[in-house]
Amino acid sequence: MNDAARPAPQGPMIEIQGVSKWFGDFQALKNVSLRVGKGQKFVVCGPSGSGKSTMIRLINRLERHESGRIMVDGIEVADDVKAIEAIRREVGMVFQSFNLFPHLTALENLTLAPIWVRRTSKQAAEDLAMELLVRVHIPEQAHKYPGQLSGGQQQRVAIARALAMRPKVMLFDEPTSALDPEMIKEVLDVMIELAEEGMTMVVVTHEMGFARTVADNIVFMDQGEIVETGTPKDFFAAPKTDRAKLFLSQILGH
Amino acid sequence: MSAVLPRPPVLPGPIEWLRANLFSNIPNALLTVVALYLIWRYLPPFVNWVFIDAIWRAPSSTACRAAAEAGACWAFIDEKHRFILFGTYPFEEHWRPGVATLLFLALYAVSAMRRFWRPWLALVWLAGLALIGILMWGGVFGLSYVENERWGGLVLTLILATFGIVFAFPLSILLALGRRSEMPVVRSFCVIYIELIRGVPLISLLFMASVVMPLFLPSGVTVDKLLRAQIALILFSAAYLAEVVRGGLQAIPRGQYEAAEALGLSFGKRTVLIILPQALKISIPPLVNTFIGLFKDTSLVVIIGLFDLLLALKTAINEPAWSGVGVEAYLFASLVYFAFCYAMSQYSQRLERDLSRGPVARALKDT
Numbered sequence: 001m002n003d004a005a006r007p008a009p010q011g012p013m014i015e016i017q018g019v020s021k022w023f024g025d026f027q028a029l030k031n032v033s034l035r036v037g038k039g040q041k042f043v044v045c046g047p048s049g050s051g052k053s054t055m056i057r058l059i060n061r062l063e064r065h066e067s068g069r070i071m072v073d074g075i076e077v078a079d080d081v082k083a084i085e086a087i088r089r090e091v092g093m094v095f096q097s098f099n100l101f102p103h104l105t106a107l108e109n110l111t112l113a114p115i116w117v118r119r120t121s122k123q124a125a126e127d128l129a130m131e132l133l134v135r136v137h138i139p140e141q142a143h144k145y146p147g148q149l150s151g152g153q154q155q156r157v158a159i160a161r162a163l164a165m166r167p168k169v170m171l172f173d174e175p176t177s178a179l180d181p182e183m184i185k186e187v188l189d190v191m192i193e194l195a196e197e198g199m200t201m202v203v204v205t206h207e208m209g210f211a212r213t214v215a216d217n218i219v220f221m222d223q224g225e226i227v228e229t230g231t232p233k234d235f236f237a238a239p240k241t242d243r244a245k246l247f248l249s250q251i252l253g254h
Numbered sequence: 255m256s257a258v259l260p261r262p263p264v265l266p267g268p269i270e271w272l273r274a275n276l277f278s279n280i281p282n283a284l285l286t287v288v289a290l291y292l293i294w295r296y297l298p299p300f301v302n303w304v305f306i307d308a309i310w311r312a313p314s315s316t317a318c319r320a321a322a323e324a325g326a327c328w329a330f331i332d333e334k335h336r337f338i339l340f341g342t343y344p345f346e347e348h349w350r351p352g353v354a355t356l357l358f359l360a361l362y363a364v365s366a367m368r369r370f371w372r373p374w375l376a377l378v379w380l381a382g383l384a385l386i387g388i389l390m391w392g393g394v395f396g397l398s399y400v401e402n403e404r405w406g407g408l409v410l411t412l413i414l415a416t417f418g419i420v421f422a423f424p425l426s427i428l429l430a431l432g433r434r435s436e437m438p439v440v441r442s443f444c445v446i447y448i449e450l451i452r453g454v455p456l457i458s459l460l461f462m463a464s465v466v467m468p469l470f471l472p473s474g475v476t477v478d479k480l481l482r483a484q485i486a487l488i489l490f491s492a493a494y495l496a497e498v499v500r501g502g503l504q505a506i507p508r509g510q511y512e513a514a515e516a517l518g519l520s521f522g523k524r525t526v527l528i529i530l531p532q533a534l535k536i537s538i539p540p541l542v543n544t545f546i547g548l549f550k551d552t553s554l555v556v557i558i559g560l561f562d563l564l565l566a567l568k569t570a571i572n573e574p575a576w577s578g579v580g581v582e583a584y585l586f587a588s589l590v591y592f593a594f595c596y597a598m599s600q601y602s603q604r605l606e607r608d609l610s611r612g613p614v615a616r617a618l619k620d621t
C-alpha cells in the first residue's frame with residue numbers, strides 16, 4: 001500500500017493510514033489502516049469494544065485521531081474547521097440510536113441541513129426530501145414527528161436525512177442494533193437498495209446476511225486492531241485467525 | 255362467548271365523589287373536617303372585612319375608621335391610586351406613564367401569541383420600547399422633559415422587570431453556552447461570573463451599583479441611578495438564568511450534537527437550530543420561575559431610593575392623613591404582584607402544553 005502518494009485515476013474515497021487513537025491512557029485504535037475505493041462497500045465487524053465505532057467516527061471527525069493520517073475524497077481530516085465541514089458535507093452518517101431531531105418533523109429533519117449547510121432553496125430541499133422519503137418507503141410519514149414513528153421508520157428517516165446532503169460516502173454504525181427484529185429487514189432493504197445504486201458504504205454491523213449480500217470486503221476488528229480483511233466468501237468460509245473464528249462461531253453459532 | 259361487563263359509571267355521583275376525595279380514610283376525613291372548620295371560622299369575617307364592611311370612599315383613614323364595624327379602607331387606594339401607579343411623576347403628565355403602562359401590557363399580549371413569533375416581533379418591541387422611552391422622558395414632540403429621578407410606581411416596576419428579562423435572558427444563554435465551552439478562557443470567565451454573582455445578595459449588588467460604581471467612573475461621567483439599578487438587576491438575573499439554561503442544555507443527549515455535527519452544521523447553527531429549541535423548551539418551568547423571582551426582586555430597588563410600586567405605597571401610608579392603612583396597602587401591592595406573576599405562571603403552563611401538543615395536532619391533521 002505504498003502507492004498512496006501517486007494520484008491514482010480511481011483514487012480511494014477513504015484512506016486511513018496507520019491511525020492510532022487514545023481515550024486518556026487507553027488506546028482504542030492501534031495503527032489501523034484501511035482503504036475504501038469509490039463505490040465499494042465495507043462491512044466492519046468484531047466484538048463489542050473492539051474500536052469499530054471509534055474507527056468510523058474518525059472518518060467524519062466525530063472523534064479526533066492522535067497519529068496517522070486520514071484522507072476523505074482527497075481532503076485530509078485534520079484540525080482545519082473548513083476541511084472538516086467540507087468532509088462532513090460529503091460523508092453521511094447513520095447512528096445506532098437514530099438521533100433524529102425530535103422537535104422537527106420527518107420532512108424538516110431532511111430539509112434542515114440542505115437549507116442551512118448547502119444553501120438549497122426551501123422548495124428544492126423539500127422536493128428532494130419527498131423524493132428520498134419515497135425511496136425509503138415512508139412518504140406518508142413526512143409530517144410526523146420522530147416520537148410518532150416506529151424505530152424502523154425513524155432509522156429510515158435518518159438514512160434519508162443523511163442522503164439529503166447528497167453525500168459521496170455513507171457510514172453506518174450498527175444501524176439495526178436498536179431495532180426490534182421485525183423492523184430490521186425494512187432498514188436493511190433500504191441499505192441494500194442504496195448499495196445497488198453504487199453508494200460507497202462503510203457499515204458496522206453484525207447482520208452477516210447483509211454482509212454476504214452487499215459487502216465487497218469484510219473488516220474484522222478486535223482490541224483496536226484490524227485483524228483480518230477479506231471478501232465475504234473467504235471470510236465466512238475460511239477465517240484466517242483464531243480470533244475471527246471464535247467471533248464467527250459466537251455470532252453465527254445459534 | 256365471554257360475558258360483557260358493563261362499563262363502570264364514568265361520572266360518579268356527588269356522594270361517591272365526596273367519599274373518594276374527601277373521606278377516603280380517617281386522616282383524610284380529619285383533614286377535611288379541620289379545613290371545613292377553618293373556612294367556616296375565618297372566611298366569612300375576611301369576606302366581610304374585604305368587601306361587605308369595606309369603606310370605598312373617604313377623605314382619610316380617620317374617616318374610614320370612624321364608621322362602626324369598619325372593614326378595609328379601600329378609600330386609601332381610591333385616593334392614592336395615581337401616586338401608587340405613577341409615583342412622583344408630574345401630576346398633570348400622568349397620562350404619559352399611563353400610556354406607557356398600557357404599551358407594556360400590549361407588548362406582553364402580542365408576544366404571548368405564538369403566531370406572532372416572527373422576526374418582526376423584535377422590531378415591534380424596539381418600536382414599543384422607543385415609544386415608551388419618548389413618553390417617559392419627553393423633551394421631544396412638545397412633551398416636557400421628565401428626568402427619570404421622578405419616574406415611579408407601577409410603570410417603574412414594569413420597566414425594571416421588562417428590561418431585566420429582555421436583556422438578562424439572552425445574556426444568560428451566552429453564559430450557559432460559555433460555561434460548556436471547550437475554550438478554557440471563555441469557560442473560566444463564565445464560571446467565575448456565575449458563581450460570583452450568585453454568591454452575593456441582590457441588595458449588595460444594588461448598593462454597589464449605586465455607591466461603589468460611581469467611584470470607578472471617570473469624573474464627569476455619570477450613569478443615572480435607574481440605569482445602574484437596571485444593570486445590576488440584569489447582571490444578577492443573568493447568572494441565575496444561565497444555570498437554568500445550562501440544566502436544559504445538559505438534558506440534550508450527545509447524539510443530538512453528533513447528528514448535527516455529522517450533517518456539517520457549524521457550531522452556531524447546531525446551537526440555534528438543534529440544541530437551544532430543545533433545551534429552552536424543557537427549561538420553561540424553571541425559566542418562568544426565575545422570571546417571576548426577577549419581577550418581585552425589582553421591589554428591592556427601594557433600597558437605593560428608586561420609587562417603585564412598593565416604595566410609592568410606603569410613602570403614601572406615611573402621610574398622617576392615611577396612617578394605619580398598612581394592611582390594605584400591602585394587600586393591594588400583593589394583589590398587583592400576584593396578578594403579573596400568576597399571569598406568567600398560567601401562560602408558561604399553557605405554552606408548555608401547546609409546545610408538546612402542537613406537533614401531535616399538526617401530525618394528526620396530515621394523516
Ligand SMILES: Nc1ncnc2c1ncn2[C@@H]1O[C@H](COP(=O)(O)OP(=O)(O)O)[C@@H](O)[C@H]1O
Pocket residue numbers: 023026028046047048049050051052053054055
Ligand atoms: N469517549 C470515550 N471515552 C473513553 N473511552 C471510550 C470512548 N469511546 C469509546 N471508548 C472505548 O474505546 C473502546 C472502543 O470503543 P468503540 O469504538 O465504541 O467499540 P465498538 O464500537 O467496537 O463496540 C472501548 O473500550 C470503549 O470503552
Ligand SMILES: [Mg+2]
Pocket residue numbers: 052053054173174
Ligand atoms: Mg459501537
